[in-house]
Amino acid sequence: MSHVPQIRIPATYLRGGTSKGVFFRLEDLPASAQVPGAARDRLFQRVIGSPDPFAKQIDGMGGATSSTSKCVILSPSSRPDHDVDYLYGQVSIDTDFVDWSGNCGNLSTGAGAFALHAGYVDPARVPENGVCAVRIWQANINKTIIAHVPVSNGQVQETGDFELDGVTFPAAEIVLEFIDPADEGEGEGGGAMFPTGNLVDDLEVPGVGTLKATMITAGIPTVFVNAADIGYTGTELQPAINEDKAALARLEAIRVAGALRMGLIASPEEALKRQHTPKIVFVAPPQDYVSSGNKPIRAGDIDLNARALSMGKLHHAMMGTASVAIATAASVPGTLVNAAAGGGQRNAVRFGHPSGTLRVGAEVAQVDGQWTVTKAVMSRSARILMEGWVRVPGDMF
Structure with missing residues (x-):
């Protein structure tokens, strides 16, 4: 043979x-x-x-x-x-x-x-x-x-x-600069980096209910929701989410609803072949917690907490592209991310994630009534x- x-x-x-x-x-x-x-x-x-x-x-x-x-x-x-x-x-x-x-x-x-x-x-x-x-x-x-x-x-x-x-x-x-990171080509209204044209939408999620959501395309298409609205504090680590099949199903339902609303897919079935995007991130005001590496994170050292899902599971830290989305949304007054960070104008944010903290920056401006982002910056290795x-x-x- x-x-x-x-x-x-x-x-x-x-x-x-x-x-x-x-x-x-x-x-x-x-x-x-x-x-x-x-x-x-x-x-x-x-x-x-x-x-x-x-x-x-x-x-x-x-x-x-x-x-x-x-x-x-x-x-x-x-x-x-x-x-x-x-x-x-x-x-x-x-x-x-x-x-x-x-x-x-x-x-x-x-x-x-x-x-x-x-x-x-x-x-x-x-x-x-x-x-x-x-x-x-x-x-x-x-x-x-x-x-x-x-x-x-x-x-x-x-x-x-x-x-x-x-x-x-x-x-x-290694310092990374993401130049003009918003995708203006996708979305139901062509609303620049906010594809629905809104900073906050009422997102109807079958089996879950109607949630406030900020949907953005900067870095990567991302759906932001408030942690409290889905029963979380924003300080969760991987086991709390990834070992809960019902929670994962609810979060996937939010992702699919967001993908439909953003115009990324035409039917729920298409989400099975587009698992990488959009990302789901739930945010909350800063709170103390202990990271997955047993590092104490103090609320006074961060602007907000953020937890992100990637390919159907809670990420152990934070995706770089989702960090761009966080930085950009945090810089726009009126978004859920900006509100979680305390509101107001800012060009940088430090957020808590399951493994610790990360500082990212973004340069945003309003042009002809639309928010745009020219650059996002972060450090990696x-x-x-x-x-x-x-x-x-x-x-x-």
């Missing part, structure tokens, strides 16, 4: 922010996977170990969480004034699909670092010692991200003393964990 051997593909396993993913150079992929389609999806799924009915991803590189079930493709940019094109795939853990509908803000940090590792940045732009501004074209959402990557002796500096809650060890700080080849069965294409 003959057996098809495995093939090996150059790859890098990299942490970016509070996520991990398998990074590929486009030119290293098999020819059939160098273009969008079923072959690329099957490759990513097999690399990660999905779909896995056991939801463990034992036979792949995934870590059985939404934060670790990710693949990235980078290539020299085809866009003027950009260094690299960055494409991100969120691989479903236990169902048969790869979601290309949004960006990963955490792995955007890794994209900047990997662009330098891969030699995609003009050497003339890379200092021997200093900071290199890597210009990233985010191909999923057609937006620009600038990653300010530290360089030491001509190489990416990965070690340092920057601490990021949700990441165990310190590393070098990135580090290569392993590099070499991944292996997949040769008959999978």
Whole structure:
């Protein structure tokens, strides 16, 4: 009996922010996977170990969480004034699909670092010692991200003393700028970054009731609700949500209702193939709590509490793209996020999440009666964990 051997593909396993993913150079992929389609999806799924009915991803590189079930493709940019094109795939853990509908803000940090590792940045732009501004074209959402990557002796500096809650060890700080992060193309009213045209809506959720909601497209499509309105305090950690099937079902119902109201899907059934977006975030005024790492978080040190769901589960920290949405919504008086933070004008916010705290900033303004955001800024870190080849069965294409 003959057996098809495995093939090996150059790859890098990299942490970016509070996520991990398998990074590929486009030119290293098999020819059939160098273009969008079923072959690329099957490759990513097999690399990660999905779909896995056991939801463990034992036979792949995934870590059985939404934060670790990710693949990235980078290539020299085809866009003027950009260094690299960055494409991100969120691989479903236990169902048969790869979601290309949004960006990963955490792995955007890794994209900047990997662009330098891969030699995609003009050497003339890379200092021997200093900071290199890597210009990233985010191909999923057609937006620009600038990653300010530290360089030491001509190489990416990965070690340092920057601490990021949700990441165990310190590393070098990378500052991310998300340029014009709102998506003005989606939504029922084309209302710039508020797709319904409103700062707060009454969102009717079948089986749950009518909730106040702020729906925004900055960073990633996000539905914000008040924690108190759904029976929470905003200080919950993962077990309180992820071990409660009824709670997860209610939160998914909110996500589906929000997706319909934002014009992201035409029917509830479409939500099954768009699990990456929109995100659900519930917010509350600042309160004391103890993080998942046993770190005391004091109400006086934060502006609000926020808890986010990713791929149907409460995130262990906070997604980078959802952080952009939080920063932007917090900067607009009248939103639920702004109200939770105490109201008023602000250009930065520090929020509490399950693993600790995070400070993010946004520059917003009103133009012709519509709120716009020009830039959102946050700090992350990135580090290569392993590099070499991944292996997949040769008959999978």
